[in-house]
Amino acid sequence: MKLIIILFISCTLAACGSLQTQPPLFQQLGGKPGIAKLTDAFIEAIQYNKQTLPYFLESDINRFRTKFVEQICMISGGPCEYTGDSMADVHGGMNINEAHFNALVNDLIMAMEAIELPTSTQNQLLSLLAPMRKDIIYR
């Protein structure tokens, strides 16, 4: 039990030490240029992944790039408005299962790692995107 108590105390102290507020996620991502960089890295990761590539072969990559930048900019609190279709509409009929979805999340994680976004920034973005899963799989 002693170990656990020591651990809890050190975790609490660590938590207190980092309570200073972080800048908004949009800024952590590097603003619009940073989001554009992330989007390019994401597209590259998708292209090198044989599980996700087939889903993008038919799509207009330039349109995807524009809409993805808009969407990330908006959900991260930036001065943008997403003008694309709803997630459910975009993914309707694509029959994306959990494996494909996870593969896509991995592409995004690889992209975030490639452009060296801090883990905390990555997690904030992932947690904003995670609720969209229900509109993406088994559509």
Place this chain on the structure above:
Amino acid sequence: MKHLIVIMIFFICSTSSQAENGKLLATSGAGPIEGGSGGGLIPWALIGGYTTQDEIGFNATFSEADVKDYTLSSHGLSLSAYDRVELSFAQLRFENKAGGIDIKQNVISAKTRLYGDAVYGSWPLFSVGFQHKTLQDKTIANALGASDTQGTDVYLSAAKIWLNGPLNRTALLNANLRYSKANQLGLLGYGTAANDDAQLLLELAGAVFINRRVAVGMEYRQKPDNINGVKEDDWQDLFIAYFPSKSVSLTLAYLQLGEIAGLKDQDGYYFSLQAAF
């Protein structure tokens, strides 16, 4: 030397693995001592490997605990199917450093996901499992008055992963309720004439992912205390796990196992290597 060869084989297998595209990295846990998937000391609700709903995967685990007066090593294989079921076999070997104790035990276990998704669900992931254990060397269990040399534990397990947990780190909490009368994992048999009822035991694990590849955490395992005069303590550990890829995990832990078979303060280290192929 034998262990070194096994580890090398694991790495060779892992470089050719096709298991890269299933679950999120590290959401299958590491290699627990009794086989299957979980932490070091307890199983977790997560199904091992990175299989999703239409895949089958295999895992091999090698673990070794080295505490003050004893060593406990384990070799295991597990199969996970469709992110639903996990079957595993492990052989444990418990020895004292002074000589005289050398106990082997086989563990056959199964775990199945009941409900939920640890990462994306609003509820935790719930799983149920059993571990059927058979002692190959029964002398010591019999000498200590154990009523049986084989037995079955059942457990209910719940796990939740927060992608963006405290300090913007991914965090995991797991809790198990185990129904067991095993004496020291069953290495010293099951129950005694005086204490022969299985009891409900609590097991907890918490982990925080510092980054995509390194997690730190702790585990707690409540234990029965059935043998009069030979005290058995609850177990706990602090661990660090490293996931260089989805195919391999390495776990290093500091163990506090308390009193085992009459010898107190069994602190020491745990090492585990798990490979998916």
